[in-house]
Amino acid sequence: MSYFEKLRNDFPILQEQVNGKNLVYFDNGATAQKPQIVLDELAHYYTKLNANIHRGVHTLSQEATSKYEEARKKIQSYLNAEFEEEIIFTKGTTDGINLIANGFSRGVLKTGDEVIISAMEHHSNIVPWQMACEHSGAVLKVIPISDEGELLMEDYKALLNDNTKLVAITHVSNTLGSINPVKEIIELAHKNGTPVLIDGAQSVPHMKVDVRELNADFYALSAHKMYGPTGVGVLYGKKEWLNKLPPYQGGGDMIKTVTFEKTTYNDLPHKFEAGTPNIAGGIVMGGLIDYLEKIDWQKVAIHEDELLEYATSQIKEIEGIRVVGEAKHKAGVLSFVHESIHHYDIGTLLDQMGVAIRTGHHCTEPLMDRMGVTGTARASFAFYNTKEEVEYFIKSLKRALRMLG
Amino acid sequence: MSVETAAAEILEDFDLFDDWEDKYEYIISLGKELDAMPEAEKVEENLVKGCQSRVWLNAKQEDGKVIFSADSDAIISKGIIALLVKILSNQSAEEIAKNDFSFIDKIGLKEHLSPNRSNGLVGMMKKMKSYALAYS
Numbered sequence: 454m455s456y457f458e459k460l461r462n463d464f465p466i467l468q469e470q471v472n473g474k475n476l477v478y479f480d481n482g483a484t485a486q487k488p489q490i491v492l493d494e495l496a497h498y499y500t501k502l503n504a505n506i507h508r509g510v511h512t513l514s515q516e517a518t519s520k521y522e523e524a525r526k527k528i529q530s531y532l533n534a535e536f537e538e539e540i541i542f543t544k545g546t547t548d549g550i551n552l553i554a555n556g557f558s559r560g561v562l563k564t565g566d567e568v569i570i571s572a573m574e575h576h577s578n579i580v581p582w583q584m585a586c587e588h589s590g591a592v593l594k595v596i597p598i599s600d601e602g603e604l605l606m607e608d609y610k611a612l613l614n615d616n617t618k619l620v621a622i623t624h625v626s627n628t629l630g631s632i633n634p635v636k637e638i639i640e641l642a643h644k645n646g647t648p649v650l651i652d653g654a655q656s657v658p659h660m661k662v663d664v665r666e667l668n669a670d671f672y673a674l675s676a677h678k679m680y681g682p683t684g685v686g687v688l689y690g691k692k693e694w695l696n697k698l699p700p701y702q703g704g705g706d707m708i709k710t711v712t713f714e715k716t717t718y719n720d721l722p723h724k725f726e727a728g729t730p731n732i733a734g735g736i737v738m739g740g741l742i743d744y745l746e747k748i749d750w751q752k753v754a755i756h757e758d759e760l761l762e763y764a765t766s767q768i769k770e771i772e773g774i775r776v777v778g779e780a781k782h783k784a785g786v787l788s789f790v791h792e793s794i795h796h797y798d799i800g801t802l803l804d805q806m807g808v809a810i811r812t813g814h815h816c817t818e819p820l821m822d823r824m825g826v827t828g829t830a831r832a833s834f835a836f837y838n839t840k841e842e843v844e845y846f847i848k849s850l851k852r853a854l855r856m857l858g
Numbered sequence: 859m860s861v862e863t864a865a866a867e868i869l870e871d872f873d874l875f876d877d878w879e880d881k882y883e884y885i886i887s888l889g890k891e892l893d894a895m896p897e898a899e900k901v902e903e904n905l906v907k908g909c910q911s912r913v914w915l916n917a918k919q920e921d922g923k924v925i926f927s928a929d930s931d932a933i934i935s936k937g938i939i940a941l942l943v944k945i946l947s948n949q950s951a952e953e954i955a956k957n958d959f960s961f962i963d964k965i966g967l968k969e970h971l972s973p974n975r976s977n978g979l980v981g982m983m984k985k986m987k988s989y990a991l992a993y994s
Contacts, residue, residue, distance in 0.1 A: 795932035797911045805878045813910050
């Protein structure tokens with residue numbers, strides 16, 4: 454059995470049928486499927502371990518606390534963060550970005566300051582900054598992109614100035630698949646004295662990220678896109694920055710002492726973790742990290758590139774189809790449109806044939822405007838997908854187009 | 859023809875089909891047969907909420923009957939709205955307003971359409987009802 458066949462067998466849902474057909478799951482950009490270990494850990498937590506953490510004197514609470522904190526350490530090591538308190542558990546990427554946007558809007562940004570994002574951001578890396586700017590009087594600046602879907606780096610350099618207080622950029626575009634040169638983006642920003650937040654939602658399913666090597670100031674990700682459960686994620690932040698920012702939400706766990714006159718806040722990471730967290734999600738992330746640590750990410754990159762290249766070359770041969778997003782460096786995303794057939798019709802008929810893709814604007818409406826489309830059909834791959842599945846997808850797509858033509 | 863009879867006729871058509879492909883080809887053909895909607899009616903206020911594609915729906919009243927016109931930029935959505943128009947156009951406003959749209963379940967439309975599409979369906983039904991209520 455090949456390396457990827459073995460990996461594929463770790464994901465029970467891939468054996469399922471949909472509409473009477475074998476499931477071909479090409480909607481990994483929306484959420485990835487879960488390996489057995491994640492399912493087992495989830496069941497184990499609720500069967501054997503369930504208790505609230507950080508305050509109980511009883512055994513279960515202490516065990517759950519220790520597993521939860523162990524997971525934090527594993528994530529720290531996986532992302533190569535310097536300190537474990539730099540790992541903040543969140544609900545997901547959106548939550549992490551909102552936490553920083555909120556902190557910046559109340560603690561850093563002033564009238565006339567500027568925040569830089571790009572034209573290919575997901576709404577969750579646009580709207581929080583719009584809100585932060587609205588609140589603080591700062592101005593949002595947007596790095597334009599090329600027709601191929603690459604950031605225009607010269608324009609980026611020109612946007613950096615003394616007023617730039619933050620750069621927030623996606624590592625990998627969820628719609629186009631473009632892998633952005635985040636290391637260079639961060640270097641340039643740092644030369645300008647500006648911190649950088651990286652939206653890592655779409656990168657971590659495809660690669661192992663080293664936050665110190667990138668020198669990112671903040672890195673936000675979701676567990677569910679990296680083969681873990683929904684409702685939990687991580688915000689990495691450099692300690693010096695996290696200490697500087699005000700707390701996001703108030704509540705239990707984030708305080709040292711509370712009186713009606715004055716409340717003092719807890720230390721990192723608890724300062725940003727108000728309320729009972731997603732304990733099961735956090736603990737399961739620990740098991741997930743064990744699983745991901747064993748994956749050969751170089752092999753994954755080669756395999757996913759092969760799938761993407763094959764799918765791209767096949768789809769380009771179909772009359773009327775145009776690929777949207779042709780950056781040199783891409784990660785597992787194939788967005789396309791047909792000159793006369795609506796993407797929604799394509800997605801609907803593919804579903805009948807067991808192929809799950811995403812259609813619509815992919816929460817990137819400004820990017821749709823930039824690319825001159827109202828939406829796209831998007832096939833997004835993970836390491837467990839196969840060349841046979843791509844072949845079936847192409848065959849099914851041709852059949853759908855025949856029916857719709 | 860009553861709403862029930864019109865729906866029963868469509869239901870009979872659907873019953874002839876064994877597989878999804880025939881069902882969808884039927885829906886697509888309904889879309890293609892739908893009377894063209896005047897371009898002037900394809901405006902924001904006639905858009906149906908909750909569809910991923912754009913679906914326009916308009917209504918007028920003639921001789922006590924509600925006449926619907928519709929269009930969509932997606933052919934399957936157009937087929938679905940065409941099906942609803944086929945059943946509900948030319949009925950009295952009162953008839954449409956009191957209809958519980960149970961024919962949708964009988965046709966098995968919801969099962970055969972993705973949840974998003976079903977959401978679109980809900981939006982279409984709501985808009986048809988709101989026109990009917992305005993005229994009754």
